[in-house]
Amino acid sequence: MKYQDEYRDPVAARRLAAAIARQATRRWTIMEVCGGQTHTIIKYGVDQLLPPEVELVHGPGCPVCVTPLELIDASLEIATRDDVIFCSFGDMLRVPGSRSDLLKVKAAGGDVRIVYSPLDCLEIAEAEPDRTVVFFAVGFETTAPANAMAIWQARRRRIENFAVVVSHVLVPPAISAILSSPQNRVQGFLAAGHVCMVTGYDEYEPLAARHHIPIVVTGFEPLDLLEGVYRCVCLLEAGRHAVDNQYARVVKREGNASARQLIGEVFEITDRKWRGVGVIPRSGYRLRPAYQQFDALSRFSLTELNVVESNNCISGLILQGVKKPAECPAFGTTCTPQHPLGATMVSSEGACAAYYHYGRRTSSETIHA
Amino acid sequence: MCLGIPGKLTETFAEHDMPMGRVDFGGVFKNICLAHTPQALPGQYVIVHAGFALQVVDEDEATRIFSLLDELDELTELDGSPSPNPGADQGGLG
Ligand code: SF4
Numbered sequence: 001m002k003y004q005d006e007y008r009d010p011v012a013a014r015r016l017a018a019a020i021a022r023q024a025t026r027r028w029t030i031m032e033v034c035g036g037q038t039h040t041i042i043k044y045g046v047d048q049l050l051p052p053e054v055e056l057v058h059g060p061g062c063p064v065c066v067t068p069l070e071l072i073d074a075s076l077e078i079a080t081r082d083d084v085i086f087c088s089f090g091d092m093l094r095v096p097g098s099r100s101d102l103l104k105v106k107a108a109g110g111d112v113r114i115v116y117s118p119l120d121c122l123e124i125a126e127a128e129p130d131r132t133v134v135f136f137a138v139g140f141e142t143t144a145p146a147n148a149m150a151i152w153q154a155r156r157r158r159i160e161n162f163a164v165v166v167s168h169v170l171v172p173p174a175i176s177a178i179l180s181s182p183q184n185r186v187q188g189f190l191a192a193g194h195v196c197m198v199t200g201y202d203e204y205e206p207l208a209a210r211h212h213i214p215i216v217v218t219g220f221e222p223l224d225l226l227e228g229v230y231r232c233v234c235l236l237e238a239g240r241h242a243v244d245n246q247y248a249r250v251v252k253r254e255g256n257a258s259a260r261q262l263i264g265e266v267f268e269i270t271d272r273k274w275r276g277v278g279v280i281p282r283s284g285y286r287l288r289p290a291y292q293q294f295d296a297l298s299r300f301s302l303t304e305l306n307v308v309e310s311n312n313c314i315s316g317l318i319l320q321g322v323k324k325p326a327e328c329p330a331f332g333t334t335c336t337p338q339h340p341l342g343a344t345m346v347s348s349e350g351a352c353a354a355y356y357h358y359g360r361r362t363s364s365e366t367i368h369a
Numbered sequence: 370m371c372l373g374i375p376g377k378l379t380e381t382f383a384e385h386d387m388p389m390g391r392v393d394f395g396g397v398f399k400n401i402c403l404a405h406t407p408q409a410l411p412g413q414y415v416i417v418h419a420g421f422a423l424q425v426v427d428e429d430e431a432t433r434i435f436s437l438l439d440e441l442d443e444l445t446e447l448d449g450s451p452s453p454n455p456g457a458d459q460g461g462l463g
């Protein structure tokens with residue numbers, strides 16, 4: 001694929017790593033927000049190429065991991081109904097709820113289907129008019145344009161047997177929450193390139209100014225990440241609190257205007273609970289009143305649910321960059337991708353899964369070093 | 370699910386009044402909604418999330434990193450510091 005092999009070239013990666021080493025005169029802690037970036041970093045050993053001065057910590061950017069248990073349990077309830085076809089992106093199927101997961105519901109006879117695009121749900125709904133197709137609309141700003149379009153189209157095409165469980169989260173409020181925490185030690189951010197592809201990066205400028213940190217919009221290939229770190233270290237060394245764009249081949253300052261407009265038509269901003277982290281003000285989307293008819297929770301009268309979190313799982317601390325996966329006593333012993341205790345072990349974008357799959361059973365540095 | 374995948378747009382068509390395209394992901398073809406990138410032309414690369422193309426890849430910007438690398442190496446020579454050994458095969462990116 002074009003610009004994939006080139007951006008994984010080991011020789012170029014080492015040239016960039018050497019440039020970072022020349023820039024860094026003291027210790028810097030930089031957080032990559034997005035789980036997709038964490039995956040690349042661990043898979044290609046990007047962190048191991050960096051000089052000892054520069055440490056990468058992993059952020060909360062895995063939508064599967066932060067989807068609150070309440071909404072997973074509600075989805076499990078809905079998925080067991082005979083009159084429902086429950087559709088989801090594949091990564092949600094093994095995420096543990098209080099007592100079960102979607103894969104188990106499916107094995108017990110529930111009609112749970114994986115869709116590639118939320119538009120596929122509308123085709124299913126038209127083909128099965130006697131049942132309700134419920135879509136688990138999760139994700140960051142990256143899946144919002146697709147999910148908003150499915151809901152908008154459902155209204156336009158008068159598809160009434162379609163509903164959504166909305167669990168959309170937003171990146172800038174999470175960055176702000178991490179920086180405001182007394183435990184914070186992050187000095188610079190690599191912002192998620194594909195989130196900014198949709199939203200642009202206007203919103204990051206006041207964040208950088210308010211918290212006195214540089215933010216570099218960064219892509220997903222090894223060279224993107226190394227260049228993002230290089231630019232971030234240059235800004236840190238110069239004491240500049242600017243927003244820089246490493247990923248200009250994809251990200252424009254204004255983002256994608258058409259996608260932004262449609263998201264604003266269907267969704268409005270709301271407070272949202274992040275699994276393992278807690279409620280972050282104005283950090284998610286809910287349906288606007290005009291689209292309330294598509295809300296699955298009210299259609300099936302599911303609002304109050306009792307949930308039980310595993311008390312061995314430290315994924316909340318991992319999602320906030322306070323601990324790394326190998327510091328969890330359950331990691332690789334009682335918690336594995338086959339038997340996950342927490343969502344960060346399930347998702348391909350979860351930090352625990354990335355460490356497990358690429359054989360990082362120990363952390364070379366702990367966060368308290 | 371946040372991982373956008375680049376693919377090459379090969380043809381365009383319409384479905385339910387929406388602009389759609391056939392996209393080649395290294396030999397695997399999928400129908401992708403172009404409602405948010407109606408400007409995309411066959412032959413261009415697009416970034417796709419959950420069945421939607423969300424941006425056209427800017428080819429000039431895509432090659433910029435390679436001139437940056439050359440500039441960095443020139444700076445190293447001016448510095449007199451040793452340049453990294455391009456043949457060495459240690460750590461990372463294995
Ligand atoms: S290793 Fe398992 S139990 Fe430990 S934090 Fe990760 S998901 Fe939770």
